[in-house]
Amino acid sequence: MRNAEVAGLLEEFADLLEAQGVEYKPNAYRRAAENVRDHARAIEDLAGEGGEDAVAEIDRVGDAIAAKVVEYLDTGEVEELEALREELPVDMAALTRVEGVGPKTVGTLYEELGITTLDELEAAAEAGEIREVKGFGAKTEQNILDNVAFAREAGQRQRLGDARPLAEDALGHLEGESVVERVDVAGSIRRWRDTIGDVDVLVASDDGEAVVDLFTDWPDADDVIEAGEQKASVRVDGIRVDLRVVVPDEFGAALQYFTGSKAHNVDLRNRAIDRGLKLNEYGVFDVSGVDDPDSGQRVGERLGGADESEMYGALDLPVIPPEIREGTGEIDAAADGELPDLLTEGEVRGDLHTHTEWSDGANTIGGMVEAAADRGYEYHCVTDHADGPGVFGDTGLSDDEVREQAETVAAVREDAEIDVLHGVEANIDAEGDVTTSDDLLADLDVVIASPHAALDQDEATDRLIRAVEHPYVDVLGHPTGRLINQRPGLEVDFERLAEAAAGAGTALEVNSNPARLDCNGDAVRAAVEAGAPIAVNTDAHSPAELDNVRYGVHTARRGWAEPADVVNVRDVEGLRAFLE
Template sequence: MRNAEVAGLLEEFADLLEAQDVEYKPNAYRRAAENVRDHPRAIEDLADEGGEDAVAEIDRVGDAIAAKIVEYLETDEMRELEDLREELPVEMAALTRVEGVGPKTVGTLYEELDITTLDELEAAAEAGEIREIKGFGAKTEGNILDNVAFAKEAGQRQRLGDARPLAEDVIGHLDHEAAVERIDVAGSIRRWKDTIGDVDVLVASGDSDVVVDLFTDWPDADDVIEAGEQKASVRVDGIRVDLRVVVPEEFGSALQYFTGSKAHNVTLRSLAIDRGLKLNEYGVFEVSDVDDPDSGQRVGERLGGGDESEMYGALDLPVIPPEIREDTGEIQAALDGDLPDLLTEGEIRGDLHTHTAWSDGANTIAEMVEAAADRGYEYHCVTDHAEGPGVFGDTGLTDEAAREQAEEVATVREDAEIDVHHGLEANIDADGDVTTSDDVLADLDIVIASPHAALDQGEATDRLIRAVEHPHVDVLGHPTGRLINQRPGLDVDFERLAEAAAAAGTALEVNSNPSRLDCNGDAVRAAVEAGAPIAVNTDAHSPPELDNVRYGIHTARRGWAETADVVNARDADGLRAFLE
């Protein structure tokens, strides 16, 4: 599918228009981009079947935008976008990764100082040139300089939500071929880290030449970086995809080795050495009687390597789930028989944090509830934005609108196959106060409280503790407010926050949106150890986004979360008990 590729171009179109102070159109392009990205069908298939008319049937994709999409799919070029790039030749994606630098700021910096890259932005800030621009000043310049390093680092890694579907696409391309006996992802993407470097794909085959040829002929590949007898690399949408082919009897050892993490493997190898074993990417070997165990990679008696279970089993260990292979106590836990029974896909019974067209969502309440029921959920929570600081486009519900929405929720509830709960996503201000009135909050089934503004003020633990202790707050939504590779979010002491949440009975959210994954794994681990409840939610603004729950599940697994730790892994009665 080329949906994400096309959506990215529309978002760039929006940014370039905004940078030139064009009104209205930027939001139209962003809405179209969101719906193209989430559309269940491949955009190229729609264009092939029905041209512009079929593409224009996607919600909020008008005729003009549909024409540009079809133009790009047919010619690999969007002429108006190219014209905008020529008018404003800046590295928009890189520059807007700097906290506080939006498209309009990029336009001003280019007009005043001819800044086009992060390096030029950094040099201008260091030289004190930015403060001289009207409306900027020394504080703005200092903030930009402080955040350039994060923007540079973020540009070197890809979001899991962008890379994981790509990995699954290449697996789908290769998996049906007879020469491919086994296939899986490796590296940080298999450990479900929130960002990854490259996509690593491992294949077991007795005919590596055929597999390499199939891989380099992948239609989605933009270019082939290198191709050898057992390895190859291609680039897709700026992401490097690496293939490694091994013989089937070494697939398990290679998978274990290349999954990592490096620290996990070092500790595992040390354990093997203590037992007279050699553990590497080629297998596990008995070397206690070998004079020089370092004389080769395959020396000694081979004990296994076809499956990961043989690698861990040789050390009297169960297979440790990839998500927790970070050398943070998992090997000792395995030795002690105390590995957590991690939450699994399919155990989430409903979503506590979703949006509808009442605020900034794309669908009606009934459509979102139906989508939840179609996924086999037992319940669904409607939690549109309340009005307050930082809410996108001032789309939040007033107190009066929240009460009106309650009536529609009640109507939908009558015909729904599942439980439907009415709530709000309220806002946490800079002082930690929840900005929706208490009398409205008291009438709701569920209250999510989230920070949306003042996200650059650094240490904010006391602010969030104040929110989790609010008597009407059930869930603290996306606690840091971070956007991966865009802004770092609030600085939070999660051990203190988790203790406060445990005492208050307030759940900490794992927001499954691939741009957030907030709480991250470390924060979840703090919550688990403190006994604070966790909620794995999607923050979905359309039905397809409900499927992002898998990213939240695996993030929770990275934090050692078990099923009992997660409030929305409980059945309908269990959720009601939590909310009451």
């Protein structure tokens, strides 16, 4: 599917139009991009079958945008977009990763100072030139300087949500081929880190050259970076995908080694050394009788390496789940028989944080409930945005509108196959106050409270503690407000916050949106250790986004979360007991 590719193109259109001061159109392009990305069918299939008319049937994709989509799919470019790029030749993606720098700012700085890149932006700020531009000042200039480093680093890593589907496409291309005996991903993407460098693919085969040929013929590959007898690298949508081929008998050893992390591997090797063993990417070897264990990679009696179980088993350990291989006590826990029984994807019974067309979602209440039921959920909660600071556009609901929505939810509930709860996503202001009235909050099934404004505070722990201690707040939504590779979010002492949440009985959310993954694994670990409840939610704005729950589950696993730690693993009676 090229949906994500086309959506990215439409988002670039929106940014360039906004940078030039065009009104209304940018939002139309962004809404169209969101719906194209989430559409169930491949955009190229729609265009091939019915042209512009078929593409225009996608919600919020008008005739003009549909024509541009078809033009791009047919020719590889859009004439109007190429003209916009020539008029504004800036690295929009990099520049807008700087906190506080949006498309309009990019347009102004290009017009006034000719800034096109991050390096030029940093140089202008260091020279004091930005403060001289009308509408800017010393504070804005300093903010840019403070955030350029984050923007530069973010540009070097890919979000898990962008890389993981690509990795699975690579596996799908290789699986089932006669020359491929086994295939898996390795590296940080197998550990489900929130960002990754390159996609690492490992194959077991006795015919490395045939596998390399198969890999470099992958239709999705934009270009081949390099290709050898056992290794190859290609680039897909700007992401590097590296292939390594090993003999089948060494696949488990290579998978363990290349999955990492470095800290985990160091701890594991030290445990091996203490037992007279040698552990590396080729297997595990008994070197207790070898004079010089470092004289080669395959020295000593080989004890195993075809599977990871042989690698860990030789060290008297069970296989440690990839998500917690970070050198943070997992090996000691495994040795003591105290590894956590980690949460799995199928154990989440419902989503407590979702949006509909009543606020900024893309579907009806009934449509979202039906989609939840189709996924096997036992319950679903509608939590549209309430009015408040930081809510996008004019999408937040007033108290009266939330009460009006309750009537629609009640009507949907009567015919639904699953339990339907009604709530709201309220807003936390800069002081920690929840800005929706207590009278309304008291009447709702679920109250999510989230920070949407003042996200540049130096330290926000006290602010969030005040929110989790609010008597009607059930879940603290996306606590830091971060957007991965776009803004760092609030600085929070999660040990203090988790202690407060445990005391108040308020759940900390793992927001499964791949752009958020907030809480992250470290924050989840703090919650688990403090005994604070966790909620794994998607913050879905469309039915397709309900599937993002897997990213939240694996993020929770990185924090050692077990099913008992997660409130929406409970059945509906257990959930209601928590909420009450």
